[in-house]
Amino acid sequence: MNISIFLFEFKHFIRNKAKLFSYIFFMLLCIYSIYNGFEIMHKQINTISNINEKQDIECNIVLDWLEQKKGPVDKPWVNIEDPYWLIRSTPSFIVKNPSPLFPLGIGQAEQFGFYKEITRWSSTFDSDMAEEISNYERLINGNIDFSFLIIFLLPILLIILTYNIHGLEKDLNFNKLITIQNKKLSSWIINRLIFYVLIVLLSINGMILSVGLITSSFAYFKSMLTLILISNLYVIVFSFVFYLIIKNASSSSSVAFKMISFWLFFCVIIPGSVHQYVSIKYPANYMTEFLDVNREQTYEVFKLDDIELYDFLVEIHPEIVETKKSQQDTLDSQLVRRCISTIINQMNIAAENEIEMQNEDKNYLIKSTYFFNPISYVQNLWNSCTATDYYSYGMYRLDIQESIISRNKLIVLELWNESEVDKEIYSRYLKILNN
Amino acid sequence: MSIIFFNEWKGLFRNKLFLFFISFFLLLLFIVTFFGNIQNKKQILNQQEAKNHIRDQWDEMGPSNPHSAAHFGTYAFKSNSILNSLDEGVNAVTGLVLRLEGHKQNEVAFSESSQSLTISTFGKLKVSLLFQFIIPLFLIFLAFNTYTSEISSGRLKLLLIQGNSMSKIIFAKIFTLLSLATLLLLFTILVQFFLNINYIKLDQITRLVIFFFSYFLYYFIIISFTVFLSLLLKKSTSALSLTIITWLLWTIFIPKTVGNFTESLTPLSTRIELSEKIQDDRSKGIDGHNPFDDRKIELEKEILARYEVDSLSHLPINFAGILMQADEEFGNQVWDKHYGELYEKLETQKRNYQLSGLINPFASLQSLSMASAGTDLLHHLDFLSHAEKYRRYFIKTLNDEYAFGGSKTGERGWKASQDFFRSIKDFSYNEANFISMKNKYFIDIFCLFLWSLSLVCLIIYYSKNHPFNEY
Numbered sequence: 001m002n003i004s005i006f007l008f009e010f011k012h013f014i015r016n017k018a019k020l021f022s023y024i025f026f027m028l029l030c031i032y033s034i035y036n037g038f039e040i041m042h043k044q045i046n047t048i049s050n051i052n053e054k055q056d057i058e059c060n061i062v063l064d065w066l067e068q069k070k071g072p073v074d075k076p077w078v079n080i081e082d083p084y085w086l087i088r089s090t091p092s093f094i095v096k097n098p099s100p101l102f103p104l105g106i107g108q109a110e111q112f113g114f115y116k117e118i119t120r121w122s123s124t125f126d127s128d129m130a131e132e133i134s135n136y137e138r139l140i141n142g143n144i145d146f147s148f149l150i151i152f153l154l155p156i157l158l159i160i161l162t163y164n165i166h167g168l169e170k171d172l173n174f175n176k177l178i179t180i181q182n183k184k185l186s187s188w189i190i191n192r193l194i195f196y197v198l199i200v201l202l203s204i205n206g207m208i209l210s211v212g213l214i215t216s217s218f219a220y221f222k223s224m225l226t227l228i229l230i231s232n233l234y235v236i237v238f239s240f241v242f243y244l245i246i247k248n249a250s251s252s253s254s255v256a257f258k259m260i261s262f263w264l265f266f267c268v269i270i271p272g273s274v275h276q277y278v279s280i281k282y283p284a285n286y287m288t289e290f291l292d293v294n295r296e297q298t299y300e301v302f303k304l305d306d307i308e309l310y311d312f313l314v315e316i317h318p319e320i321v322e323t324k325k326s327q328q329d330t331l332d333s334q335l336v337r338r339c340i341s342t343i344i345n346q347m348n349i350a351a352e353n354e355i356e357m358q359n360e361d362k363n364y365l366i367k368s369t370y371f372f373n374p375i376s377y378v379q380n381l382w383n384s385c386t387a388t389d390y391y392s393y394g395m396y397r398l399d400i401q402e403s404i405i406s407r408n409k410l411i412v413l414e415l416w417n418e419s420e421v422d423k424e425i426y427s428r429y430l431k432i433l434n435n
Numbered sequence: 436m437s438i439i440f441f442n443e444w445k446g447l448f449r450n451k452l453f454l455f456f457i458s459f460f461l462l463l464l465f466i467v468t469f470f471g472n473i474q475n476k477k478q479i480l481n482q483q484e485a486k487n488h489i490r491d492q493w494d495e496m497g498p499s500n501p502h503s504a505a506h507f508g509t510y511a512f513k514s515n516s517i518l519n520s521l522d523e524g525v526n527a528v529t530g531l532v533l534r535l536e537g538h539k540q541n542e543v544a545f546s547e548s549s550q551s552l553t554i555s556t557f558g559k560l561k562v563s564l565l566f567q568f569i570i571p572l573f574l575i576f577l578a579f580n581t582y583t584s585e586i587s588s589g590r591l592k593l594l595l596i597q598g599n600s601m602s603k604i605i606f607a608k609i610f611t612l613l614s615l616a617t618l619l620l621l622f623t624i625l626v627q628f629f630l631n632i633n634y635i636k637l638d639q640i641t642r643l644v645i646f647f648f649s650y651f652l653y654y655f656i657i658i659s660f661t662v663f664l665s666l667l668l669k670k671s672t673s674a675l676s677l678t679i680i681t682w683l684l685w686t687i688f689i690p691k692t693v694g695n696f697t698e699s700l701t702p703l704s705t706r707i708e709l710s711e712k713i714q715d716d717r718s719k720g721i722d723g724h725n726p727f728d729d730r731k732i733e734l735e736k737e738i739l740a741r742y743e744v745d746s747l748s749h750l751p752i753n754f755a756g757i758l759m760q761a762d763e764e765f766g767n768q769v770w771d772k773h774y775g776e777l778y779e780k781l782e783t784q785k786r787n788y789q790l791s792g793l794i795n796p797f798a799s800l801q802s803l804s805m806a807s808a809g810t811d812l813l814h815h816l817d818f819l820s821h822a823e824k825y826r827r828y829f830i831k832t833l834n835d836e837y838a839f840g841g842s843k844t845g846e847r848g849w850k851a852s853q854d855f856f857r858s859i860k861d862f863s864y865n866e867a868n869f870i871s872m873k874n875k876y877f878i879d880i881f882c883l884f885l886w887s888l889s890l891v892c893l894i895i896y897y898s899k900n901h902p903f904n905e906y
Contacts, residue, residue, distance in 0.1 A: 018676050029688070036695065047705050111528065111549045115707065127534060127544040133703050133777065135784045136525035137805075137812045138694035142556065152556060156683060164672065171672065252672050257576050260679070268568055272560030276467075279559060280474045284531055284547035286485035286512060291532070296492050299507055362551045380552050390552045 005191040013161075013195070022160045023199070026153065030207055033146040037103030038214075040143070044102075044114055048095045051115055058091045059430060065089075066423050083414035083429075084338050086421045087407065092118045092433040094403050096396040099387035100217030104208060104227060105147035107379075107388025110139055112396075118433075120341035120411060122404050123348040124397040125290050125355065147382045150204060150231050151375065152267055155238045159259040161196040162242055165189060167252030189246055197239045204231055223385040230385075234378055271376050274369045282362040285355065293351040298344050306336045312343045317409065323416040335415055342408040349401065356394070363390065406432050439599065439607035440614075447611070456573065460619055464565060468626045471520035471561050478519075482512045482531075490861050498850040501837040502759060505830050508536030511822040511862045513543065516809040517634045518642055521627060522563035524810025533819070535826040535862070537763065537833070540770050542706070543819065562623055563804050566650055567797070568686060570619060571657045574612055575678050578661040580671040581608045602898035605666065609658050609894075616654040620647055641869050642807040649803035652883040656796045657682075659890040666897050685797040693798065697787040701780045709773060716769040734761055747844040755847075756838025763830050770823070778816055785812050785875075792882030799879035799886075806876050809866045813875055817867045825862045832859050 013019055065071050071078035071085065078085045096114040113129050116122070131139075142148060166189055169175040182188040205228050211217070212224045242259055249255045301309070310331055313320060320326050325335060370377040383389035410432050419425060447453045489510050496504065511533040519526060530543035558564055582605065585591040594604050624643050628635060660681070665674035704712070738757060739745065747754050785802075792799035805811035842849035 018673070018680075022680065047707065051707060108548070108553055111546065113706070125545070127530070127542040128706065130530050130542050130544045130546065131528075131549070133706050133709065135694070135698055135703070135781055135812065136529050136815060137785065137788065138698055139528045140525055140558070141690040141694045143695065144688075144691045148556065153683075153687065160676065160680070168672070253576075253580065253675055256675060256679070260572060264569060264572065268555075268557050268564065269560060271555035272557060272564050275555040275559040276470055276474060276561070278551070278554060279547070280470065280477060282551075283474070283478045283481050284527075285545065285550055286481060286532055287545050288485050288488050291485075291489065291510060291534075292492075294534075295507055299503070359550050366552050366554055376552075376554050379556070383553060393549075 002187070002191045005188060006195055009192050009195040013199075019161050022157060026149070026157045027203055029144065029153070030146060030149055030204070033144045033149050034103045034207065034211055036144050037106060037146060040106060040109070041098045041102045044098050048097065048115060051093050051095060055091050055093055055434075058089075062086065062089050063423065063426065066421065066426055081420045081422075083419050083421050084411060086426065087411050087414070087429060087433070088120070090429065090433055092403060092407070094118055094396070094400045096393070096399075099220065099223075099392075100215035101211065101220055101223055101227070101386045102388065103146065103211050103215070105382050105386035105388055106143050106145045107147065107383030107386055108390060108393065109388040110134065110143070112393040114396075116400055118400065118403045118407060120404070120408050121344065122400070123290075123294070123345070124352050124400050124404075125287060129397075129400075146207070147379070147386070151234070151379055151382065154200065154204070154231075154235065155263050155267070156260075158196065158200065158235070158238055158242060159256065159263065161200075162193055162239075162246065163256040163259055164252040165192045165255075166246045167249040167255040170249060171251050186247060189243060193239055193243055193246070197235060201232055201235055204235075226385050227382065230378060230381055267375050270373050274366070274373050274376065278362060278365055281365060282358070285358060287355055289354050290348075290351040293344075293347045297347055301340060301343055301347070306331045306333050309336045309340065309343065312346075313339050313412065316342055316346055317412050317416075320412065320416040323418075325416050325418060338415060339408075339412045342412050345404055345408050349405075352397075352401070356397075359390075403433070403435075406435065436599075436603045436607045436610075439594070439604060440611055443608060443611035444614075447615070453577075457615070460565075460570065460573070461622060464562065464619060464623045465626055467560055467565060468520065468562055468623055468630065471559075472627070472630045474559075475515055475517065475520040478515050479517075482514050485510075485532075486512050486861075493859075493861075494853075494857050496856055497853050499856065500847070500849060501833040501840070501851050501855075502537070502755070504851075504856060505537030505759075505833045508534055509829065509862065510534055511825065511864070513815075513818055514864060516814075516866050517631045518627070518639060518646075518808040519810055521561065521623075521646060522804045522808035522810055523558060523561055524805035524808060525812055525815055526810050527558065529815050533822050535822065535829060537759070537830050538766065540766075540774070540823060540826065543822075562627070563808070566620070566623075567801065567804070570616065571654070571682060571686075572679075574616060574654060574657055575661050575675070575682060577615075578608075578612055578658050579665055579675040579678055581612075582662060582665045583669065583671040583674070586669075600898070602895050605662060605894055605898055609655070609662055612658045613651075613655055616658070617651060620650050620654075638866075638868050638870075642809065645803060645869065646807040649800055649807065649879075649883065652887055653796055653800040656883070656886045656890060659887070659894060663890060663894055663897065666894070685795050689791065689795040690798060690801065693788055693791040693795070697784045697791075700787060701783045703777065703780055709777065713769055713773050716772070717766055730761075730765075731758060734758060750844050752844070753838050753840075753842040753846060753849070754844040756834045756836070756840075756842075760831060760834035760838065763827075763834060767827060774823075778820075781812060781816065786878065789876075789878040789882075792879055793885070796883055796886045799882040802879045803876060803883075806872070806879075807869065809869075813872060814867060817872075818864055821864050822862065829859060829862075 013023075065080045066086075069080060071080040072089075078089075080086065094116050096112075098109070098114075102109070111131050113131060116126070116128060164171075166175070166178075166185075169178050178188060179185055208224060208227050208231070212220075217224065241262060245255055245258045245262070301312075304312075313336070325332060366376065380389055384391065410429060414421075414429075421429070489512075493507075493509060496507070499507075513526075513529065513531045513533070515526065527547045530546050532545050533543040534541045557568065582591075585594070585604070591604070595601065624647055628643065631639075661674065661678045664677050664681075665671060668674045668677065734757070735747065735754070738750065738754060739747070742750055742752070744750055788798060789802055792802070802811065806813070836851050836855055837849075840851055840855070
């Protein structure tokens, strides 16, 4: 490394208003994007804590009923010791808490909901699973997001900082002087380029670490290190390509044109083409399998007689065969019908798995394009580190599914075991419902 | 001026790199328009299949209780317009399916963007992506040294000596590049037109005309702005740097920042807040399943008096149907209040965003491009309003049948005939006519014209005060 070239480049950088302004502007944008990420994260945390508060209030109301052995005033038919009514009256929410690294990448967070009230009829593709209410036109423009700045705007900052290396000398016709003064033209270019790469890397690494310090997310140390590694490798790969362009420069404007074309090709055209191709191969899913379960097949189940419903229930929960209720001569029709949601849930799971598999086929196709579409790869890798990618929300859907299964199982087992609820049993219910 | 214009074209034709790029863009635009149409038609076909599938289930339902049928409900599928292939707008992030049923209004769900990993931040490779991001950059690279190269080659002096004014020379150059952009625009619109010739009606023609003129004005602004900067800065590299920075600000930075700002100016409720407000308001009204509701008693008295009987069992009609319709109508009022406010806020956000066209012509272009393709927020809200209007017709028809179709109060098992269910019209949405929505886009049109006129004035002013005019 040649220190004099480095120092010369530093002077040039300080004196060149356009470069200095671009660098400062970009860094301010990064700070703003992190602040914006924190804002969204805090908004989500506030919504979640409001939900928890609401849930606690409603659970306390139920506890009051149990204490007074009297149900809601406006619903005198509700028997408070009946597990069916008690479980129905107990709300439970499944939330997706934002990762501490959320300010570093909003990713797909704005395309999914992050809280859901669970009822025995819920499913993971209910309409309340759609994204939070927001302006769709703002969604397509996206947020000022740190990951967006690094993946899409950082290469442009590099272009602004480096496009006239070697090109300017050619524009002003003193490029031969440079060749005379430096043994190797390539090392002169590399030294100048490294200066900019270093200041960019130091700045962004500093910002990533600062977010780690602010959110105390050192538990997510591995993810943070991965983010640093991704961003650094990304910058280095871009710088390498820019080095090749600079080395063969004919003028600064031609260098700028080539660099911008490279950026456009990899950041806009290739991902856009892949997106179009994927949409042709896998058009947006209207999820008719799921709609069928939700509507027609649900109504078919309601039409079944008690024995058929009982058989389905035994298939899902064989343990009910051992209960006294099961061994009676006649089936308790109300009991069987109160458990229908368990059967519907089982059908929902099958339809949801089908949709998840269709989506996975689409994802498989996307992943198979990564070798020529590296930007999408970097983006999804980044989003997975900040827990804002499709799979993070897939995990959240699994949590929701678990909760629906637990709720329905609790209803079935408690009803068939003819439990009578008191405060102690209710706290057990709360543990199951809120897990 | 025309001589300079034709001479410029001759010069362009002699440039091999230019010929390569123009051929490349023509080919790319053809491919993108062609595949955009294929993707769009496939989506329309899928939507139609899903719609028919759901309707067939309805038609085959058989005799059933109308109230059960209201819970059975139906679905409204958001369809793509044929111009969606030009600009997808908000369609990738809005849901596609809306469940229409009794007692409650649902959210439109299953957006395309929630069905997979992220692919492209800037969207699919559609005509709008090329016209908004790539072709402007191509025009910037063609325009940034048009003036400086004339000085360095000495041609500028020659042209001035020959009696041409500076402004004439500048505008001839601007119009040359604009005619090139026009060629690309016209080519794409013609391809789009011929690929959809069977579906094109007057409204689509109006939309294509708006689409063309929006981009035409934007390109005029981009080219004039680049030339103006080169006139002002006199150094081609400085002009290029500044134009690229401006392009980045216009297309990437300002839209995002203004989008966030307009949302903070008019904040929206969260879904849970909105649903709590709706629940609160609804609980004050009639609940079709709640026998202790005061409003129910009032309604009961009113109906008994109207039919001059003293008990519900003596009514010649089914009171349950009337009660449910009354509850539905109260629910509609609550929905109108809360969703009316929400839609108003969204429209205010949109209007505020459109005002950013004063500092960012790209905002105006983006708005007009989506509007002409029928894929902006306002068109989406129009779809939602139509779906809700249909839901109200659908539920009222079912409730009326339950009330007046032949059953009496207490006959819970009463069933309406299959013919009745088949007679209910299916949901069909025709995109709003552009002319009927034109007022909403005046700001965008105004901003584009204002930018164009301002640049014309600035160029004329700088050309007149240019030192070379002394020649």
